[in-house]
Amino acid sequence: MTAVLEVSNLRKTFGGITAVDGVSFDVRAGEILGIIGPNGSGKSTLFNCVLGQLQPSAGDVRIDGKLTTGVRPCDLNRLGVSRTFQLLQVFPQLSVRDNLILAGQEHQGSMASRLFGRADAGLGDTATQMIEFFRLSHLAGEQAGSLSYGQQKLLDAAMAFMAGPRLVLLDEPAGGVNLTMLGHLRERLQAYHAERKATFVVIEHQMEFVMALCTRVLVLAEGRIIAEGAPQDIRRNPVVIKAYLGH
């Protein structure tokens, strides 16, 4: 199966601190790859380097075989790569519906056609479907800032899917979400994956969530990959246990 994302010898230093130290991996089409590791292991820095938010100190990133190291996040998004952030990143003053339309509008036509065309950029139906898919219909007209934390997390995830991306990178989607909402989120992500055959990379601390969602797991510690394998093998891996528990 072809690799959607290839990361080769990626390295990122901040002054004297090496946050990511020569990481290489690839993600195959349709896969759900989990990336776990203790706090400060370099997971989010790795994401930010892959997604153009940070310029890597060394190494290459390829998407569908095309070198994308240093490409701006907005251009990567137009290549079909989407993401969520560790902290909530919705637009609180916009309605749920407008948040979703915004998430897809830049994929519709040119700047000029977006100015003179329809207010919803022709995404009204897609937004409605996405709202229904994530079961947010009763909140469609509400300001995103008035939603509960869990509902905002759902919206955040829905925004990442709005433009129909091929590759979605989710940074701690379960962070701060209660158990009921967590199950709902996982189930929606699995449903989306099954329906659209999208490729996911998920950073997560919530082990049950990772084990239930991911088909393969990478473990990072101190900026390096220390283990890789199927979720059930990773759970029993003594190196991983040592990295997490320190003994």
Add this chain to the structure above:
Amino acid sequence: MTRVGIIAVVVAAVAAIAAPFFLKPFGIFLISTWVVLTIAAIGLNLTLGYAGQISLAQGAFVGIGAYTVALLTPLGVPFFAAFFAAGLLCFAIGWVLGYPALRVQHHYLAFVTLAFTTLVFLVLRNEEWLTNGIYGITGTQRPILFGWKTNGARDFYFLCLGVLGLLSLATWWMLRSPWGRAFVALRENPIRALSLGLDTRLYTLMAFAIGSSLGGLSGALYAPLVQFIEPNSFALGLSFNLLLMVIVGGSGNFFGPFVGALVAVLLPEWLRVTQSYYLIIYAAAIMVMMAFCPSGLLGLAERASRALDGRRAVTKTSVPTEGAGP
């Protein structure tokens, strides 16, 4: 927009059309000033209120627009050609001024734009060969539109009102389009906006350029309105006054600049009955207003409307329905 909102807009439009028939020349001059400065405030509201880019340069753009018309029309350039030239020139300068906004934000950006305003003031004052320096430029002619002479105060007011109407419609169209949503995203969370494919660099420059262009168009009407322009009129004080209009009316609210400009232009005049105390009272009134309604007068009105709706809803649910109960 709610039904109450539509009624308020219609009433305000009718009042704006009827007002000059009941006012003396000075009153017509004041409401013309309100109309002209509202255009500049709409531009600043776009840059600051919607796109979240602080600018203390709007007064300078009004000045550039005013001098463009004042310098070009005596050379035989038709007024409306000079008017559009003022808009285009300010669009281009605003685009360039937007570049610092790609690197710095908030008070740092405020200082960059403040320095620009000072620079424009110094050019207007010192480059006498072009601007006539502190002596200013007098007698900018009011235009003739399809045979309609706008020399009279009332005629020129209606011309300005028409321009305000057209520019308001164009701005409303833009803000309801995906561009408007993108500007709000730029204000609320530029990093997330970038990750969703928005070219935040392009939208930031656009917000600056379009906002500045509206400042220039306002200035292009200001010169024939006052018929005497000099550098002090476009110093930092005007930029602060325009900022005040946006904040007092309601930053990020489409109708905020209309209300804010009304307060900033008319309130000092109404307070003149208090003679030498009028500026003190005006300043105190603004301070109190900002302390109690930081979201501006329209923000206050929205809060009051929501509270009223909430009270109505509570009253409705607490009234037992007929036939209910045991």
